[in-house]
Amino acid sequence: METSSAPARLRALPSWLLNQAALPAQRLVSRAFGALGSHRHHYSVLSALDESGPASQADLGRRCGIDRSDMVALLNQLAADGLVARSPDPTDRRRNVVSITGRGRRRLRELDEQITRVQHELLAPLAPADRKRLVQMLTVLVDHHATHTPA
Amino acid sequence: METSSAPARLRALPSWLLNQAALPAQRLVSRAFGALGSHRHHYSVLSALDESGPASQADLGRRCGIDRSDMVALLNQLAADGLVARSPDPTDRRRNVVSITGRGRRRLRELDEQITRVQHELLAPLAPADRKRLVQMLTVLVDHHATHTPA
DNA sequence: CGGATATCAGTGTAACTGAAATAA
């Protein structure tokens, strides 16, 4: 793939650029996490639990942008690895209360290391100030479409 | 999905933001093109042919970032719709020479309109100067990983 | 009752892989 010779139309197209930039981002994260037997959604869930405490599956899904349906299999894996604990919610018997375990916190720290390293690799050609600006602008975009563009 | 309440780790993560931003971008483009019976890869191929003239399938794939294997089915559709013509290359009998037709050019113009409209929708919350900066930075990223990160 | 939760089964799409046939 030599997309530096891509059509001018595509190279000026934000939607195309976002996709093309998301691809190597995905690949880098997948490889780094795969070496630890984890996936990027694992990192999302563990982060949410670590930062905000125990939560229901539906809540985790909404906050992390993960489908309720995929969350089931995801938590099955995390629970099988002993990284989270799933127990029925006594105050609402529809729900499971998912909480992070000690092993989960340890894994999260390992993933933190990997993901930090990968971001450097991803943003290598950008100066620190540009990286900050990029994150700001992407945040504006993501927040806008989280509320204005239903799935 | 209310990702404005996503974990702070994720919200500060370029790779996650790129993915989250690419999702609505994809959706908007798919919907706009779908109404015309086209897909985003169609637009890529038609753009390449319109801007740089006839090309082999492998060449189109490399320039547009589309897999050689997917290109086959893609061109089957475009040819069936009469938007491109595929003929054997007399100077290299392995290759097909793909060229855009009059109908293809007309379709391309329709797609141009749609995609322009969609970019406005995608970048709605950003000021014009920010949009330009975003495109610049994404271009730097994409070019960097096109050469430094093999698929 | 309407609305939310967890689960399962399945769909659609996109990126990718492996191998074969052909020809430079």
Place this chain on the structure above:
DNA sequence: CTTATTTCAGTTGCACTGATATCC
């Protein structure tokens, strides 16, 4: 013999849908 092109068949990952049982 090695490399490149087109093609086919198949895999994997991911976002998403629909339906069901359960419970608020």
